[in-house]
Amino acid sequence: MNEKQQSLLLESAARFPPPKGVKLSYGTAGFRADASLLESTVFRVGILAALRSLKTGSLIGLMITASHNQVSDNGVKVADPSGGMLTQDWEPFADAIANAPDPRSLLQLITEFMKNEDISFEGRQPAEVLLGRDTRPSGEALLEAAKQGITSIVGAIATDMGVVTTPQLHWMVRARNRGMEASESSYFHQLSSSFRCLMDLKPEGSRNHGDDDKLVVDGADGVGGEKLQQFKKMLTGLCIEVRNQGDGMLNEGVGADYVQKEKVAPRGFGPADVGLRCASLDGDADRLVYFSVILNKNNKIELVDGDKILSLFAFFIKEQLSILNEGEGKKENGFYQAHLGVVQTAYANGASTDYLKEMGLEVVLTPTGVKYLHEKAAEFDIGIYFEANGHGTILFSEAFLCGLEATHKTLLSISEGSAKQKAASRLLAVSQLINQAVGDALSGLLLVEVILQYMGWSIHRWNELYHDLPSRQLKVKVVDRTAVVTANAETVAVQPIGIQEAINAEIAKYPRGRCFIRPSGTEDVIRVYAEATTQDAADALAASVAKLVDQHLGFGSAA
Numbered sequence: 157m158n159e160k161q162q163s164l165l166l167e168s169a170a171r172f173p174p175p176k177g178v179k180l181s182y183g184t185a186g187f188r189a190d191a192s193l194l195e196s197t198v199f200r201v202g203i204l205a206a207l208r209s210l211k212t213g214s215l216i217g218l219m220i221t222a223s224h225n226q227v228s229d230n231g232v233k234v235a236d237p238s239g240g241m242l243t244q245d246w247e248p249f250a251d252a253i254a255n256a257p258d259p260r261s262l263l264q265l266i267t268e269f270m271k272n273e274d275i276s277f278e279g280r281q282p283a284e285v286l287l288g289r290d291t292r293p294s295g296e297a298l299l300e301a302a303k304q305g306i307t308s309i310v311g312a313i314a315t316d317m318g319v320v321t322t323p324q325l326h327w328m329v330r331a332r333n334r335g336m337e338a339s340e341s342s343y344f345h346q347l348s349s350s351f352r353c354l355m356d357l358k359p360e361g362s363r364n365h366g367d368d369d370k371l372v373v374d375g376a377d378g379v380g381g382e383k384l385q386q387f388k389k390m391l392t393g394l395c396i397e398v399r400n401q402g403d404g405m406l407n408e409g410v411g412a413d414y415v416q417k418e419k420v421a422p423r424g425f426g427p428a429d430v431g432l433r434c435a436s437l438d439g440d441a442d443r444l445v446y447f448s449v450i451l452n453k454n455n456k457i458e459l460v461d462g463d464k465i466l467s468l469f470a471f472f473i474k475e476q477l478s479i480l481n482e483g484e485g486k487k488e489n490g491f492y493q494a495h496l497g498v499v500q501t502a503y504a505n506g507a508s509t510d511y512l513k514e515m516g517l518e519v520v521l522t523p524t525g526v527k528y529l530h531e532k533a534a535e536f537d538i539g540i541y542f543e544a545n546g547h548g549t550i551l552f553s554e555a556f557l558c559g560l561e562a563t564h565k566t567l568l569s570i571s572e573g574s575a576k577q578k579a580a581s582r583l584l585a586v587s588q589l590i591n592q593a594v595g596d597a598l599s600g601l602l603l604v605e606v607i608l609q610y611m612g613w614s615i616h617r618w619n620e621l622y623h624d625l626p627s628r629q630l631k632v633k634v635v636d637r638t639a640v641v642t643a644n645a646e647t648v649a650v651q652p653i654g655i656q657e658a659i660n661a662e663i664a665k666y667p668r669g670r671c672f673i674r675p676s677g678t679e680d681v682i683r684v685y686a687e688a689t690t691q692d693a694a695d696a697l698a699a700s701v702a703k704l705v706d707q708h709l710g711f712g713s714a715a
């Protein structure tokens with residue numbers, strides 16, 4: 157960095173002093189905190205994004221959102237050139253610069269990092285960062301901070317995409333880096349045309365379920381509701397009513413996180429909706445769950461969570477692959493050998509994992525956080541991943557898609573209209589519809605809807621794929637949550653010593669009992685998850701393990 161570049165950086169950094177006494181960490185999904193604490197962090201993440209763009213020679217994304225958190229919070233995360241999450245190798249640098257106490261130490265960290273990573277300004281194309289934000293009122297000022305961070309790297313360009321969903325921004329980054337147009341209209345166009353293609357490929361006479369034709373969507377009073385309201389006009393063959401489009405308070409008593417965790421209907425839904433197929437998005441529209449309101453049950457719902465969406469997708473993809481394979485025997489090359497796998501976390505309901513294994517699928521568990529699931533799913537020809545909370549997608553490998561396209565071409569010329577040609581066509585359309593960069597509630601919703609129509613299933617029929625085991629999640633406040641260290645995709649606590657044996661002794665008391673603990677990556681708590689054959693047993697197991705956690709690590713234990 158020459159002197160001019162250094163002084164530009166120092167000058168801008170002086171305008172964004174970090175808050176005193178706050179330590180921030182990149183966490184499970186970027187930095188998140190009360191919005192009033194974040195200006196300096198977002199400014200610094202802007203610098204990081206510009207450096208990442210210089211390093212990769214590609215466009216980088218920067219999204220300002222705190223997803224399902226309360227409206228007064230905000231956050232920032234970075235999208236890599238593929239559209240996926242920032243490479244984990246750069247997270248320690250993100251932590252270091254976010255916590256640098258003054259401009260000089262910030263500059264020093266940056267200079268050292270640039271040297272180690274071999275990043276220079278010479279002979280490279282300028283950095284470019286695509287910016288987006290959700291509907292939070294704090295978003296505008298934070299976006300300005302991000303722009304200033306980006307442009308404090310000489311020559312870097314900040315392109316503002318305005319208010320967008322998180323998956324839209326990731327999609328645009330991926331599209332641009334593949335030489336395609338990256339705009340909201342190209343996103344809507346790709347989704348609606350692949351949706352139409354799948355609708356046209358429905359079997360003759362298949363109709364819209366046993367339910368009402370209508371889908372009612374809770375937009376969490378966030379960006380997803382707004383976008384869906386706009387987008388639904390482009391969709392034929394689907395009747396969508398959007399509620400909670402942004403008039404009420406973001407995420408308050410609404411949204412996918414609330415619906416999944418509380419298992420109750422969101423604000424604006426009630427007894428009049430009994431029998432309707434309903435869905436809920438989260439605050440930045442990267443999560444999706446379905447539900448239906450149960451008659452006379454105090455807003456209780458039948459929840460159709462991420463595990464069930466995963467199961468529906470797996471069922472459909474497997475069916476298309478078997479149509480393609482019919483009578484073909486095993487081929488050495490090409491998609492007939494397609495390696496289809498599913499990825500879940502330990503929070504996946506045990507009944508879903510059993511169901512997927514009974515289908516003959518390979519099921520892999522990873523730690524919590526979509527960055528881990530996504531990475532694993534990318535190892536398959538077709539990898540489907542979902543967290544129980546509704547974040548997930550289907551990834552198609554480039555090699556598999558190449559083979560599929562070639563096969564489809566052949567099938568078109570020799571047997572247009574055949575079952576095989578249609579199956580190939582459906583798989584290609586799914587790869588266009590479902591977001592290849594991150595989980596996306598809007599594209600996920602369209603795929604669910606078209607599969608339900610294809611199968612002729614109601615939401616209730618879908619929910620009957622398997623019966624969830626009763627489960628319970630609890631949070632325990634402890635002195636230091638980092639004292640819990642886990643292994644085997646967070647299913648075993650290796651520290652503190654002895655706690656896992658005590659947990660095992662509790663689990664042994666319950667038939668089909670399963671329980672694990674882990675430190676949250678987004679809240680200062682230890683999470684306890686328990687499952688058993690009855691709700692009472694799941695509750696009791698969770699409560700007894702929460703007590704163990706408190707005994708080992710709680711505030712009483714430190715005294």
Ligand SMILES: CC(=O)N[C@H]1[C@@H](OP(=O)(O)O)O[C@H](CO)[C@@H](O)[C@@H]1O
Binds near residue numbers: 184676
């Ligand atoms: C049990 C649970 O739902 N955990 C969530 C939550 O992470 P924690 O590390 O458990 O706080 O937020 C993450 C980011 O949104 C999401 O990926 C994850 O699934």
Ligand SMILES: [Mg+2]
Binds near residue numbers: 223438439443
């Ligand atoms: Mg989200």
